[in-house]
Amino acid sequence: MRLRGIGPEVLLLCFIVVGAAAFALGRRTARGRRVRRDIEYFTGLDHLVNDRYDRATEVFTRLADKSHEADIQFALGSLMRRRGEVDRAIAIHTELTQHREAAVREQATFALGLDYQSAGLMDRAEEKLRSLMGSEQYRPAVLERLAWVYEQQSEWRAALELWRELPPEKQLERAVVAAHYCCELGEAALAARDLTEARAQVAAARAHAPTLTRASILAARISVAAGETDKAVESYAEALRVSRGIQLAFEREARDALPGKAEELAEKLRSSPPAEEAPLPEPARFRCEECGVASLTWHWRCPSCRNWDSLRANART
Numbered sequence: 001m002r003l004r005g006i007g008p009e010v011l012l013l014c015f016i017v018v019g020a021a022a023f024a025l026g027r028r029t030a031r032g033r034r035v036r037r038d039i040e041y042f043t044g045l046d047h048l049v050n051d052r053y054d055r056a057t058e059v060f061t062r063l064a065d066k067s068h069e070a071d072i073q074f075a076l077g078s079l080m081r082r083r084g085e086v087d088r089a090i091a092i093h094t095e096l097t098q099h100r101e102a103a104v105r106e107q108a109t110f111a112l113g114l115d116y117q118s119a120g121l122m123d124r125a126e127e128k129l130r131s132l133m134g135s136e137q138y139r140p141a142v143l144e145r146l147a148w149v150y151e152q153q154s155e156w157r158a159a160l161e162l163w164r165e166l167p168p169e170k171q172l173e174r175a176v177v178a179a180h181y182c183c184e185l186g187e188a189a190l191a192a193r194d195l196t197e198a199r200a201q202v203a204a205a206r207a208h209a210p211t212l213t214r215a216s217i218l219a220a221r222i223s224v225a226a227g228e229t230d231k232a233v234e235s236y237a238e239a240l241r242v243s244r245g246i247q248l249a250f251e252r253e254a255r256d257a258l259p260g261k262a263e264e265l266a267e268k269l270r271s272s273p274p275a276e277e278a279p280l281p282e283p284a285r286f287r288c289e290e291c292g293v294a295s296l297t298w299h300w301r302c303p304s305c306r307n308w309d310s311l312r313a314n315a316r317t
């Protein structure tokens, strides 16, 4: 039948035009929402990079209520961790471990590992991180994070085993760190009066880093414990002449441990004095070369930036 002069082809055309218009309109609103979302997202990021955590939290909480997109949830989760609201971070990341995409699940598992580490729940942190060891993408970061977990707990043997899992070029890069792990184990053995094990750890430390000063200090302490005073003088002298910082930190220990050998030690240092270091203006005894933190006591590892062997002497002291 005919509709008063309008043919079916015209009607069909009308349908197509209206349908296309509705589709375009729908897309425009969707795109509009997307643009608004992106603006909010970048506003949140801007707050974040400028350390305005409260305002960033407001923005991301609002966004996360409206959208369940993984990137927004991750942003909010890591923000919560940074603010110390680890419970909320854990809740967000646990939810994301159920995500349909494997990549998101892996990212969530890694984030959970960091959350548990921040919360001091080291066993759970270790479990989450270890579950990603088979992931090509996360393995390098997991090895690094797990090392932190073990260092925080003074689990030096586990830290050393982890070091052995590093690729050869990374092992070389972190050889000094492995040597310090051996020294930690050696110190513990010495404290337990196991001199054989302590000596073995000194040898292991030197195999990793032949010139590690800490190994000489440990060797000197072992010699003192074994009553081998001549060897102790040698080892202390070897260590003390490395730098003013080492001399400042350990000369007194050497004198106290070897009361009859003070003059001999002093003579050795006179004949080969410690290397001078760049002067520091502040009154602190030591200062970290890496992060600048000042310290009154000696640390093999900077308490602030956790770099090994980074303390230097203050010239005024």
Ligand SMILES: [Zn+2]
Pocket (backbone or CB within 6 Å): 288, 289, 290, 291, 292, 293, 302, 303, 304, 305, 306, 307, 310
């Ligand atoms: Zn430091």
